[in-house]
Amino acid sequence: MIWIKGGWILDPSDNTDELGDILIKDGKIAARGIFSQATAESYGEDIQVIDASGKKIMPGLVDLHVHFREPGFEYKETIKTGASAAAKGGFTGVCPMPNTKPAVDSPEMIQKILDIAEKDSPIHIYPVGAITKGQMGDELVDIKGMAEAGAKAFSEDGKSVMNAEIYREAMKIAAEIDVPIMAHCEDKNMVGQGAMNEGAKSRELGIPGISNAVEDVIVARDILIAKDTGARLHLCHCSTEDSVKMIRCARKDGVKVSGEVCPHHFTLTDQDIVEDDANYKMNPPLRSRDDVEALKRGLGDGTMEAISTDHAPHSEEEKSVSIKNAPFGIVGSETAFCLGVTELVESGILTPLELVRRMSTNPCRILGVEGGSLQKGSVADIAIADFDEEYVIDKTEFLSKGKNTPFDGKKVKGRIYTTIVEGKVVYSL
Structure with missing residues (x-):
């Protein structure tokens, strides 16, 4: 089970734009709200906590x-x-x-x-x-x-x-x-x-x-x-x-x-x-x-x-x-x-x-596919990002084989920290 804790939830599917936590179990969103340790543990043991403080939680x-x-x-x-x-x-x-x-x-x-x-x-x-x-x-x-x-x-x-x-x-x-x-x-x-x-x-x-x-x-x-x-x-x-x-x-x-x-x-x-x-x-x-x-x-x-x-x-x-x-x-x-x-x-x-x-x-x-939502019961496809972090694009850090970009060296805001697919972390900075 994953507990994404203390982030700002952005969910266009129901226009949620507020502070909150996400609990993930069996590849689905089990609950959304603000949870105590005891409440989180009531959903299952072996909790993996992802601290999303200062970051935004959004559908993948x-x-x-x-x-x-x-x-x-x-x-x-x-x-x-x-x-x-x-x-x-x-x-x-x-x-x-x-x-x-x-x-x-x-x-x-x-x-x-x-x-x-x-x-x-x-x-x-x-x-x-x-x-x-x-x-x-x-x-x-x-x-x-x-x-x-x-x-x-x-x-x-x-x-x-x-x-x-x-x-x-x-x-x-x-x-x-x-x-x-x-x-x-x-x-x-x-x-x-x-x-x-x-x-x-x-x-x-x-x-x-x-x-x-x-x-x-x-x-x-x-x-x-x-x-x-x-x-x-x-x-x-x-x-x-x-x-x-x-x-x-x-x-x-x-x-x-x-x-x-x-x-x-x-x-x-x-x-x-x-x-x-x-x-x-x-x-x-x-x-x-x-x-x-x-x-x-x-x-x-x-x-x-x-x-x-x-x-x-x-x-x-x-x-x-x-x-x-x-x-x-x-x-x-x-x-x-x-x-x-x-x-x-x-x-x-x-x-x-x-x-x-x-x-x-x-x-x-x-x-016409599943996703785009953080509501309870939705597939746990999630991205966690810091919208305010500034950095410079560096094409040498790309995971793609292609480096063909005109944006190499451009200063930008907004960095992805974690990507989750069906409740499994597939990328973490």
């Missing part, structure tokens, strides 16, 4: 968007290393995207991911299946069969399904079985050789640009198809002002659409790229100040319901070349929480409770 974070690279690209990341990094970041569950080699496009591949996770992962792995076979865009996967095998969502992440009729059929099936479609919104016919945001900075650096329209036209299309089919649509890594506007409008119109924002997109703009450094290359790219401010407003007013990382590790060699030639992606599992605290809580855009809502309770609801 859930990341709707990671790339753990296994199978096929284990030199970049494995489920084991990625999950360990996520646990360090306060995450008790993650959704690995299917753009592996081979792609996760069959019930057998879903089972393979789950088998590896059972052996290697300290946290929950929620597999995301591809929408088309081999992610080639031509033939639908067995959506129902993959869902029965354990797929929690479907996505063509890394690209969009450009054939709208195939995509519409996928959404119809997803609506029938009530699993979300996670959309990477990028018109491949418009993006060309683009490698960063189209604007003054791309022209200054001589790097081909990616316009906002590359994202926006697919956001509009996907929302309309979701409206037509009744599917639950989740828009990944939104980066533009118009994406926020369209989601806000669609939600008012009753469309089942949610959107996520990544920490790099609410923290940095393209103007922060001072030289040809591929650690600043991600897809979608860092956008303008107007876009960043719109994303923050969307997070603040609840239009954008989730914060996800799009954790995308690459080798140092791959990222040591020009932005023009390097692969897209940065790591995020070990920096998401502190960037959320630093950029959103410290600036007053979100309260600590609302940050946890967007990183835990809302993602669990969107995905």
